[in-house]
Amino acid sequence: MKRKLRMGMVGGGNDAFIGAVHRIAAFMDGKIELVCGAFSIDPQISKQSGEDLFVAPERVYLNYEEMIEKESLLPDGERMDFVTIVTPNFLHFAPAKLALENGFDVVVEKPMTVSVEEAKELQETVERTGRTLCLTHTYSGYPMVKQAKAMVKEGHFGKIRKIIVEYPQGWLSRLTEREGNAGAAWRADPKRSGKSLVMGDIGTHAAHLAEYVSGLKIEELCADLTTFVEGRLLDDDGSVLLRFENGAKGVLMASQISAGEENAVRIRIYGEKGGLEWANEDPNNLIIKMLDQPRQLYRTGNAYAAPYTLSSFATHNTRIPAGHPEGLLESFANIYRNFTLTVTAKREGRTPTAEQQDFPTVYDGVRGMTFIDTVVKNNEGTEKWTKFVV
Ligand code: NAD
Incomplete structure (x- = not known):
């Protein structure tokens, strides 16, 4: 085209x-x-x-x-x-x-x-x-998130055992929806927002990030939802224990009453040999923690020599040389670029590359809605664990 x-x-x-x-x-x-x-x-x-x-x-x-x-x-x-x-x-x-x-x-x-x-x-x-x-799902577009995913996939950390994903915000610590904030008003209205405020608004981002980076699917969960702010019609805080398909265990926290927090998305994943840590508020850093080794810091945009070479997925989603910060807007743009490259390839009768197809799709949307449903069902019911069935 x-x-x-x-x-x-x-x-x-x-x-x-x-x-x-x-x-x-x-x-x-x-x-x-x-x-x-x-x-x-x-x-x-x-x-x-x-x-x-x-x-x-x-x-x-x-x-x-x-x-x-x-x-x-x-x-x-x-x-x-x-x-x-x-x-x-x-x-x-x-x-x-x-x-x-x-x-x-x-x-x-x-x-x-x-x-x-x-x-x-x-x-x-x-x-x-x-x-x-x-x-x-904005956070999946960052180069260092792609790097984290690639390192898990290539077995750098061994078999994955533990996944901790957090998304605390503080902007709904008060009854913001009654203070003339239109965005808060529809989010806190079950008719316009859905079954869960906190899980719909930010919990699905966290769940997607956990599955995206680990490459593992959630199979069962145990959830605790709370409405802290009096007068609010939906939950504003949630903690979820997760069981993944390979036996890995996880913890997901999504909260909009974490007073003073901005958008403190963070993920930590640990395998048999070591772990990783990535945070949205410092997105060009990927911290690697290997057993019995000093910590390593992988940074966006570097042409590291082997065996530290950044993955093709990280470099495909990087725009400028190392040291010039890339942020949320670039991460968002990566999603648009991969979508555009895929649509264009399809129209021209070509098969898009794996890097070009690397953006969230309708299947992630179905998993996201199933996540919300399962969390709400478990929170309202009496069973300890609820199966995550798509
Ligand atoms: P908003 O309230 O600021 O804006 C909503 C917009 O939709 C307004 O322009 C409104 O007039 C318009 N609108 C409402 N009904 C309409 C209709 N029938 N036809 C045309 N326009 C209509 O909301 P927002 O914060 O921009 O959120 C919008 C969506 O984006 C939500 O689903 C939210 O969850 C999502 N969101 C995602 C991220 C992210 O990180 N990916 C961040 C913020 C919001």
């Missing part, structure tokens, strides 16, 4: 948080352009957002149904190629399904849907239509 991929957006207007981050990430490599959108629930804000983003007025639509219908009727040379969906959780499924059914690829925010049933329906739709769905 000798042109940029054309992107449409559902949500992400001037009244939104993550939509602007998506645009920065999508545009970073110069291979995507924004051509249309239904940017807001409020038509005035949508119109103004389109104007601010230099989108042609006739392609700023009243709602996603109109956008998908009218874009489908445009000639090949103009029509959007894919839709980015950055609305509250309950508004992911319907636009994603409609877009896929009408021949468009999809980038959608997590949690993919608000129920396992919807998630499985999206999986069936992706399989039937042959379209590509990308789920933006």
